[in-house]
Amino acid sequence: MTDNRSLRGFSALVAVIALTGAACSAGGDTNTVTTIALPHDWCNYGAMLDGFTKKTGIKLNELNPNAGSGDEIEAIKANKNNKGPQAPDVIDVGISFGPTAKAEGLLMNYKVATWDTIPANAKDADGAWYGDYYGVLSFEVNTARIKTIPKDWNDLLNPEYKNSVALAGDPTTSNQAIQSVQAAALANGGSLDNAEPGLQFFKQLKEAGNFVPTVAKQASLVSGETPIVITWSYLALADRDALKGNPTVEVVIPASGRFGGMYAQAISAYAPHPDAAKKYMDYLYSDEGQMHWLAGYCYTTRFDDLVARNAIPADLTAKLPDVAGAVFPSQAQLDTAKTLITGQWRSVVGVDVKPQP
Amino acid sequence: MSRRGRLSWLGLLPFLLFSILFMLLPIGFLVVGSFQDSAGDVTLQNYADLSEPFIVEAYLTSIEISLVTAIGGGLFGFLLAYAVILGGLPPFLRTALMTFSGVASNFAGVPLALAFIFTLGNAGLVTTFLLDTFKIDIVEGGFSLYTKLGLELVYMYFQFPLMVLIIAPAIDGLRREWREASENLGATPRQYWQRVALPILTPTLLGTVILLFGNAFGAQATAYQLSGGTINLVTLVISSQIRGDVLHNVGLGYALAMGMVAIMAVSIAAYTLLQRRAERWLQ
Amino acid sequence: MTTDVVGVRRTEATIGLATARRRRGPRLGLLVWWAIFLVGILYFFVPLYATLAFSLRAQPMFGAYANVADDSRFIGSLIYSAGIGIVTIVVSTLIIVPTAYWVRVRLPHLRPVIEFLTLMPFVIPPVILVFGLLRSYSGEPFGLTNSSFGSDLLLVAAYVVLSFPYMYRAVDSGLRAIDVRTLTEAAQSMGAGWVRILWQVIFPNLRVSLLSGAFLTLAIVIGEFTIATFLARPAFGPYLSVLGQDRAYEPAAVSLISFGLTWIAMGIIALLGRGSRQRVQVGGAR
Numbered sequence: 030m031t032d033n034r035s036l037r038g039f040s041a042l043v044a045v046i047a048l049t050g051a052a053c054s055a056g057g058d059t060n061t062v063t064t065i066a067l068p069h070d071w072c073n074y075g076a077m078l079d080g081f082t083k084k085t086g087i088k089l090n091e092l093n094p095n096a097g098s099g100d101e102i103e104a105i106k107a108n109k110n111n112k113g114p115q116a117p118d119v120i121d122v123g124i125s126f127g128p129t130a131k132a133e134g135l136l137m138n139y140k141v142a143t144w145d146t147i148p149a150n151a152k153d154a155d156g157a158w159y160g161d162y163y164g165v166l167s168f169e170v171n172t173a174r175i176k177t178i179p180k181d182w183n184d185l186l187n188p189e190y191k192n193s194v195a196l197a198g199d200p201t202t203s204n205q206a207i208q209s210v211q212a213a214a215l216a217n218g219g220s221l222d223n224a225e226p227g228l229q230f231f232k233q234l235k236e237a238g239n240f241v242p243t244v245a246k247q248a249s250l251v252s253g254e255t256p257i258v259i260t261w262s263y264l265a266l267a268d269r270d271a272l273k274g275n276p277t278v279e280v281v282i283p284a285s286g287r288f289g290g291m292y293a294q295a296i297s298a299y300a301p302h303p304d305a306a307k308k309y310m311d312y313l314y315s316d317e318g319q320m321h322w323l324a325g326y327c328y329t330t331r332f333d334d335l336v337a338r339n340a341i342p343a344d345l346t347a348k349l350p351d352v353a354g355a356v357f358p359s360q361a362q363l364d365t366a367k368t369l370i371t372g373q374w375r376s377v378v379g380v381d382v383k384p385q386p
Numbered sequence: 387m388s389r390r391g392r393l394s395w396l397g398l399l400p401f402l403l404f405s406i407l408f409m410l411l412p413i414g415f416l417v418v419g420s421f422q423d424s425a426g427d428v429t430l431q432n433y434a435d436l437s438e439p440f441i442v443e444a445y446l447t448s449i450e451i452s453l454v455t456a457i458g459g460g461l462f463g464f465l466l467a468y469a470v471i472l473g474g475l476p477p478f479l480r481t482a483l484m485t486f487s488g489v490a491s492n493f494a495g496v497p498l499a500l501a502f503i504f505t506l507g508n509a510g511l512v513t514t515f516l517l518d519t520f521k522i523d524i525v526e527g528g529f530s531l532y533t534k535l536g537l538e539l540v541y542m543y544f545q546f547p548l549m550v551l552i553i554a555p556a557i558d559g560l561r562r563e564w565r566e567a568s569e570n571l572g573a574t575p576r577q578y579w580q581r582v583a584l585p586i587l588t589p590t591l592l593g594t595v596i597l598l599f600g601n602a603f604g605a606q607a608t609a610y611q612l613s614g615g616t617i618n619l620v621t622l623v624i625s626s627q628i629r630g631d632v633l634h635n636v637g638l639g640y641a642l643a644m645g646m647v648a649i650m651a652v653s654i655a656a657y658t659l660l661q662r663r664a665e666r667w668l669q
Numbered sequence: 670m671t672t673d674v675v676g677v678r679r680t681e682a683t684i685g686l687a688t689a690r691r692r693r694g695p696r697l698g699l700l701v702w703w704a705i706f707l708v709g710i711l712y713f714f715v716p717l718y719a720t721l722a723f724s725l726r727a728q729p730m731f732g733a734y735a736n737v738a739d740d741s742r743f744i745g746s747l748i749y750s751a752g753i754g755i756v757t758i759v760v761s762t763l764i765i766v767p768t769a770y771w772v773r774v775r776l777p778h779l780r781p782v783i784e785f786l787t788l789m790p791f792v793i794p795p796v797i798l799v800f801g802l803l804r805s806y807s808g809e810p811f812g813l814t815n816s817s818f819g820s821d822l823l824l825v826a827a828y829v830v831l832s833f834p835y836m837y838r839a840v841d842s843g844l845r846a847i848d849v850r851t852l853t854e855a856a857q858s859m860g861a862g863w864v865r866i867l868w869q870v871i872f873p874n875l876r877v878s879l880l881s882g883a884f885l886t887l888a889i890v891i892g893e894f895t896i897a898t899f900l901a902r903p904a905f906g907p908y909l910s911v912l913g914q915d916r917a918y919e920p921a922a923v924s925l926i927s928f929g930l931t932w933i934a935m936g937i938i939a940l941l942g943r944g945s946r947q948r949v950q951v952g953g954a955r
Contacts, residue, residue: 093899096629097630099628099634099636100629102634113815113901114901115803123631192508196614198615199610199615199616202610202629204631204632242616243507243531243532244615247916248503248918248920248921249507251726252723254503254507271916273728371626375618394776395779398771398772398776398783400768404829405786408802408829409786409830412798412801413801415804462705462709469703469706469709473702475706479706481936481939484880485884488888488931491884491885493892496920504722505719512715512719546709554842554881555842555843555877555881558877559845559847590842606794628794643792643797649792650789654781654788655781
């Protein structure tokens with residue numbers, strides 16, 4: 030009878046899964062480090078992680094590469110009692126999250142071997158978190174669709190860029206997007222303390238019909254839906270390389286309004302594999318590790334030190350974009366801008382906002 | 387009788403136990419967290435914040451979009467299901483539609499948003515086709531995929547199939563003989579629908595519409611990708627509080643989710659009333 | 670009452686006429702139904718075609734697909750997710766069918782409460798669900814996350830919860846279409862106990878509903894990403910996202926492949942669900 034046959038089939042499947050599950054190693058592996066939110070194309074993390082595994086023999090357990098900084102913090106909190114593979118050992122978050130995570134007791138103090146070469150304003154004095162890399166906001170341009178390359182923020186307002194310009198996220202959720210608005214402010218009479226002109230810029234962009242209110246992805250850049258994307262320089266350059274000319278992409282660092290955004294590394298206070306985590310951090314901040322990030326077009330916090338000691342191969346330096354004049358906001362400036370932009374974004378660019386006649 | 391009555395609820399024990407262990411317990415964290423601020427102290431501020439105009443607007447927009455796609459999706463989904471089951475189409479189309487609906491019901495998020503961008507976006511396939519072949523410029527004409535209407539259009543992609551799958555057994559239950567019988571008794575198609583089919587189908591139709599409502603109400607990834615957050619939806623506000631890189635008031639996110647729970651409860655109450663009204667018709 | 674008897678007699682007497690009328694009547698109706706169906710096909714397939722067209726713009730043309738097929742974890746993660754899906758379907762069915770039946774037959778006044786509970790998964794963001802489960806079950810005394818099997822259990826539990834709205838509604842829809850009370854009374858009068866009634870009377874009559882519920886649940890499990898990734902399970906969803914992230918053509922190829930494979934899985938379930946009795950698919954509870 031069908032019922033019996035199906036029942037036997039199901040039982041067999043359950044048994045197979047149970048056995049497979051039991052056969053796989055349980056979480057007691059000490060030669061592992063659990064990472065989270067590390068896309069392989071982001072700052073060349075793919076090569077970095079490979080290099081780390083090859084050098085130390087420590088295996089990687091990679092969680093959700095698409096996690097946001099908020100997710101990473103929540104993952105630490107939810108796994109406080111968990112020594113299994115779900116608990117992250119190390120995190121890479123927007124630098125604003127460093128101090129708050131430390132205040133909540135989520136981070137473990139550790140000073141990497143090369144601690145002294147990291148600038149003081151890019152790290153926590155106790156070693157709870159430490160800046161890792163930065164880039165500036167740039168324009169990623171699909172040159173198959175866009176014939177005249179914009180050179181600066183205000184060029185984006187030209188009528189030839191109708192339905193062309195997009196952000197890589199939502200300013201109320203994404204670090205990248207909110208800092209794009211701040212960057213626009215710098216180029217339009219604002220400053221790190223005043224992000225209002227940035228909002229006005231996007232309002233103008235929308236009224237000119239140039240702004241495409243969607244989250245730009247590599248796919249939408251390529252398809253022509255969002256041929257100009259405002260995104261981190263390292264992401265844009267990585268995209269350009271990955272696309273290999275299909276289509277051709279040019280990355281423009283704007284002439285004015287160069288806004289630097291930094292991320293920070295930290296070890297979780299509840300890390301299941303603290304020793305492996307420390308070795309991981311040491312690798313990231315070793316000269317060898319730093320080369321991987323540089324190859325991913327990310328300037329690292331140890332950059333000046335590396336340059337001073339001539340530790341970077343010339344061809345690598347040649348590939349890095351010119352970001353002279355980039356400014357970095359302080360924590361306070363980031364917070365003020367965040368409050369302003371997230372509060373006003375929808376009233377400025379929201380769907381129900383009609384352009385003035 | 388009273389002893390049997392009291393013990394009756396034991397029949398629900400497996401479900402209740404499972405729900406408590408694996409659903410209500412996580413929700414418990416939600417409830418507790420909604421009363422905490424970022425320092426972990428107890429506060430009612432999160433709930434007070436719910437009355438902010440921005441948040442009220444988020445709820446209203448979410449409800450609006452969910453209702454529109456529930457009713458619209460329900461209507462066309464019902465017609466589609468009826469077409470393949472009782473409409474006289476070849477039987478293999480029914481299996482094809484059912485299996486396809488299974489897949490499409492979960493086709494959402496970034497892939498769905500991108501699929502529609504590729505189709506109806508400013509540089510989309512259909513957009514350029516209409517422009518090149520018929521000289522119709524829908525973008526100039528005011529159509530934009532990045533509006534509420536566009537989002538509703540995209541949501542239909544998983545609403546139609548859901549309706550098709552759930553209403554199928556109900557349409558099956560509409561015996562073909564009833565239609566023939568009513569025709570032989572001289573009823574017009576309209577009378578058949580009014581007196582026979584709709585009264586039988588209405589309870590299930592209502593039940594499925596509320597399912598579609600919940601489905602759209604809880605959707606987040608599609609809206610985020612498509613509209614880049616320019617449309618104010620509750621699920622987007624929640625994710626920006628809990629998961630975002632920028633805003634980070636987790637307690638507020640939890641309170642917002644509790645608000646959604648409350649809205650679902652109200653919807654179910656309304657639907658139950660409607661259901662009772664409809665059932666009275668049948669008797 | 671009398672009219673009904675007359676009506677039935679009249680129907681029986683005019684079956685022949687009815688057949689003739691049937692051929693003439695619904696022709697216009699048939700066209701309308703075809704039109705609706707074709708609109709549906711257009712709506713569903715044009716976006717899929719647009720995605721396909723986009724994915725083929727890669728160089729070489731099938732490059733995006735080749736990258737996907739090359740990877741050895743592709744089959745492994747797909748089998749894993751399919752397996753988890755089947756277990757989820759079984760557990761969900763075993764919980765929901767008796768519950769929906771019991772509510773319908775014995776406790777109709779509790780229906781709004783049960784419906785509310787089954788709709789809850791819609792308003793819990795999956796992130797909250799998974800982090801809540803981790804908080805509750807990862808430490809002492811459960812320690813479920815200390816083993817792969819335990820984590821798999823958590824995954825199945827989470828997916829069963831996610832399937833509740835769909836499973837319940839599908840089963841409820843099916844129960845409404847059959848006269849549950851009469852069937853129950855008839856079976857009881859023949860001496861059947863509850864288990865027997867459920868297993869041999871109710872389940873077989875819910876074939877279409879259970880298929881719908883199975884489709885919906887399997888689709889959810891194969892496509893699900895958030896819970897699987899935070900539970901560190903080797904499922905298809907996390908695998909796909911790692912593969913396609915931050916690229917242009919690969920995600921399009923990947924979503925189409927996923928779509929196609931899930932459709933095939935549905936087809937297999939549909940075949941299995943037909944059972945040994947050769948029933949024509951058009952019929953339901955006739």
